[in-house]
Amino acid sequence: MTSKIRFPKIKPYSGPAGGWGSAKSIAEIAVREHVTLKAPELLSKQNKPQGYMCVSCAWAKPAKPHPLEFCENGAKATAWEVTSRRADRAFFDKYTLRELELWPDHDLEAQGRLIHPMRWDAATDKYIPVAWAAAFEEIGRELRGLDPHQVDFYTSGRASLETSYMYQLFARMYGSNNMPDSSNMCHESSSAALPESIGASVGTAVLSDFQNTDCIFYIAQNVGTSSPRLLHDLQDAVDRGVKIVTFNLLRERGLERFVNPQSPTQMVTGKETKISSEYYQVKNGGDIAALFGVCKALIEADDTLKASGGSRVAGEDAKPKDPDNAAMVAFAASIAAADKLHVLDHDFINEHTTGFEKFAQAARGHQWEELERVSGLGRDQMMQAAATYAKSDAVMMVYGMGLTQQLMGVQNVHMVCNLALLRGNIGKPGANICAVRGHSNVQGQRTVGITEKPGLAPLDKLSELYGFEPPRWTGRSTIETCEAIMSGQSRGFISLGGNFLRAVPDTAAMEEGWRKLGLSVQIATKLNRSHVVHGEIAYLLPCLGRIELDEQATGPQAVSIESSIANFHGSRGMTKPASTELLSEPAIVAGMAKATLGETKVPWDTWVGDYAEIRDAIERTYPETFKDFNKRLFKPGGFARALPARERKWVTKSGKANFLTPERLFPEFSTSQNADVLHLATLRSNDQFNTTIYGYSDRFRGVEGTRKIVFMNPEDIIRWGFADGESVDVTTAIDANNVRKVTALRIVPYDIPKGCCGAYYPETNPLFPLAHHDPKSKTPSYKLLPVRLSRSIEIPHEGELRRMTP
Missing domain, CATH: 2.40.40.20 (Barwin-like endoglucanases)
Known part of the structure; x- marks a missing residue:
């Protein structure tokens, strides 16, 4: 083991996203992880039909993929997963866990793949090897000794649909609805807001919308870092003349300029694609004010045109807030000059929505000075964005965690929907809402039952299929699980992937509570902080990665995931496993379930031997969503999950899409008057x-x-x-x-x-x-x-x- 001092260097980057910088970065990590020989062949099959799905982000997988359908971060994820490094017995013999607690996160994972099942030994403070059968037996014994209310079953966004289905079934048959997951920490605000606004739990966009749109509103998502493959779709749209209007806190290079590494011409000439035609830097927390400003401009322009006899409008008593304002009159005139009969789509509003008048009055009532102060944008900027929007027939709303991870995250998403509804930009080609998700199957695990909310799971169907009575009480979300760990109410924590301790807030208090857990079980591919800080009994169970060949009783297996645009894709492992001692995630879940539950109606061993049997079970549980699951598993481009909102069918209490008016512009903790904050x-x-x-x-x-x-x-x-x-x-x-x-x-x-x-x-x-x-x-x-x-x-x-x- 050697040490190295790295001296920080801060130097502004003048290059684009992509380009030679991206190519160099991929080459560097391939060399560092000693995978230069196998990486090219593997990457050529990433996100391809009959290939494997990226273990990084959840962006869409096209039916007609690019020659290289991976990005810089996806390539890094692959190299990181198939590294030649091993965290083997010699490594764990050398260090106590107290010593490893002092290591940085990067260095823990950089030790490489975990290859032996291990149990923490209190006498030596080290992980020591254990047989799989002994591990399952003790985990089962410990779980049987705990109240199911005391145990949390966490899921990261990487586990397959097959594993996630087995995992939620195991938890429910055990008697627990405590199923916190990574969705709770990223797009839960979407899952709460979208059903209220449009009756869908996920975004409505499909990949073809990028080919049919006239304009894209891109809000609070850093494409260059979080989902670089999406840059191909944005570049293609820009080349067609589509305007991209960006609202984001920072100037991010991926939203400014891009050189496509797959374009020899661009790589040789350095020719860049300008991504955003308009770029508005919104203060963090100012998104509602910024979007209200755009909506206010649209609504008041519509009022102005109506007052001048230039448009049809719902509500004859609607009056312009300031009809004599020269800027608004000029703005309205520019809309009319663009051959638009009206600013708002009142036919759509009248037929498909409720709540418009309340929302419109709120927009009219907000003063420009207040909107400017809270958003950080000028009135002219918000009106310019509104003009671009009004002159476009089909507009996509693309947003990310910059909106959802806020105190008013749900209301932020409501505002995105409100803006789309003003001009009927949901449920038509080129006009939909695209919630860009993070981890590769974070959306899919919810689709097959990973939820703490019993009303969102098909409990009656599970009871019918497997002969047990599922718990009906509401389980714990991630935040509630953290509270339970801190208070000592949680005694057992099973983790299907992830690095829970690093992902959650209040790190110091969480680590203190974490050490008091009676049982902590981690299913993982690499070492991280959630493993070296541990409970009284702690197991580290290494699993196969998605990229590795998964040989079971009936031969090589495939798994499936759901992308950001709600399409399901099959994935086949392609490389030799890191160790012969590794078990698949389904095998580990089945091993724990059998040891804990004893005899049940669930054919755990059959499922482990043939994952097609798990998919048949998923189809029986969700017949409409997963019809002909196995037959369609490797359909190019995936097969789509049915979303009624895509067809303008609104599964809401009102039966329509709802304008929902945020109660305020900024959270109540506002410290804007404090000069030192x-x-x-x-x-x-x-x-x-x-x-x-x-x-x-x-x-x-x-x-x-x-x-x-x-x-x-x-x-x-x-x-x-x-x-x-x-x-x-x-x-x-x-x-x-x-x-x-x-x-x-x-x-x-x-x-x-x-x-x-x-x-x-x-x-x-x-x-x-x-x-x-x-x-x-x-x-x-x-x-x-x-x-x-x-x-x-x-x-x-x-x-x-x-x-x-x-």
Whole structure:
């Protein structure tokens, strides 16, 4: 084992997203993980029909894929998974878990693949090998000794549909509805808001919408880091003349400029595609105000045209807020000059929606000065965005976690729907809502029953099929599970993938509670912090990765996932497993279930031997969604999940799509009058995916060698008397009872609105109180937290010690 000092380098990046920078980054990780020989063949099959589905993001898999249907982050995820490195017995013999707790997240995962089932030994404070049968026997015995209300079954977004179905069945047959999952921490605000607005739990967009749209409103999602393959669809749209109107906190390179690595012409000439035609930097927390501004401009322009006899409008008593305003008259005239008969689609509004008048009155009532102050945008900017929208016939709404991970995340999503409904931009070609999801099957696991809400699962059908009475009580979401762990109410935690301790807020308090768990079981491919901090009895169960060949009794197996656009895809493993001791995720779930439940009507062994049998069971449980599941498994482009809203059928209480009016523009904790408070948003680098840190490079933001960074507006740095490169402590500024601190972050000037700052996730998760979340979705508000900065009392350091494997 050697050590290496990496000295941070901060240098603005002038290049585009993609291009040679992306190619170089992929080559570097392939060399580092010693997979240069097998990576090219594997990557050629990534996201292809009959190939394997990326273990990184959930973006759509086209029926006619590009020659290379992977992105920089997808390639990193593949190399990270099939690495030649091994966290073997020799490694665990060498270090105690207390020693490993001091290691950075990157270094834990960088040890490579886990290859032996292990149990924590209290006498030595080390993980020691254990036989699979003995592990299952003890886990089953411990679970039988616990009240099912005390046990939580967590799922990360990577497990297949087959495994997720088995897992939720195991939990329910055990008697628990505690099924927190990674959706709770990312797009739960969508899952709460979209059913209320349009009667769908997921976005309505399909891939062909990108070929049929006239305009894309792109809101709070960093495509260059989070879902780079989507850049191909955006580039194709731009080449057709589609305008992309972006609302985002930071200037992100993927939303500005792109060089397609698959285009020899662009790579040789360096010719860039300008992605956003309009780019509006919204203050974090200012999204409702910004979208209200766009809606206000549209509604008042419609009022103005109506007053002048230029349009049809619903409600004869509707009156313009300020008909004499020259700017509004000119704006309305520009709409009319574009041969638009009216600004709003009143035929659609009258036939398909409710709540329009209440929403319209609220929009008229908001003063421009207030909208400008809260959003950080000028009136002219919001009106320009409205003009682009009004002059387009088919508009897509694309958004990400920048909207959902806020205190008002549900109402943010309502506003996206409101804007779409004003001009009938749902349920027609080129006009739909696209919620860009994160992990590769985070959406799909919900589809097959991973939910703490009993009303969302087919409990009667499960009872009929498997002869048991499912629990009907409401289980715990992620935040509620954290509360239960902290209070000692949770005694057992089973984790199907993920790095729960790093993903959740309130890190210090969570780790303290985590150590008091009676049982912690981790199904994983690599070592992470949730493994080295542990319960009184702790098991580490290594599984096959999705990219690996999965040989069972009936031969090689395939699994399935659901993409962001609600299409189901088959996936086949392609490479030799990291160890002969690994079991598949279905086999591990079945092993625990049999040891815990004893004899049941579930054919666990049959399912493990043939995953097609699991898919048949899924089809029996969800016959409409998964009709002919096995027959359609490898359909090019996947097969679509039925969503009535795509056909303008609204499965809501009103039977229509609903305009839902946010109760306010900004959360009640508003500290805008406090000159010493900044609003923090957490960020991902382009060298990470969720909690997995591939390296210490954030190329697009010009940061190398460190993640201890706080990005600030240059004027804020000067105003508060700080300096570029200075070391500061960041403290939570909600109230005196919620003070938390992260120390010694280096100030980096960046193009971010005044009054805002950004820092990396999960390094700044300790700042977030557990109670700081959307009240309905309980999604942590990782994109909006008031903080204060002070000079660090720690000695500033120019480098960070990294443990490097030999």
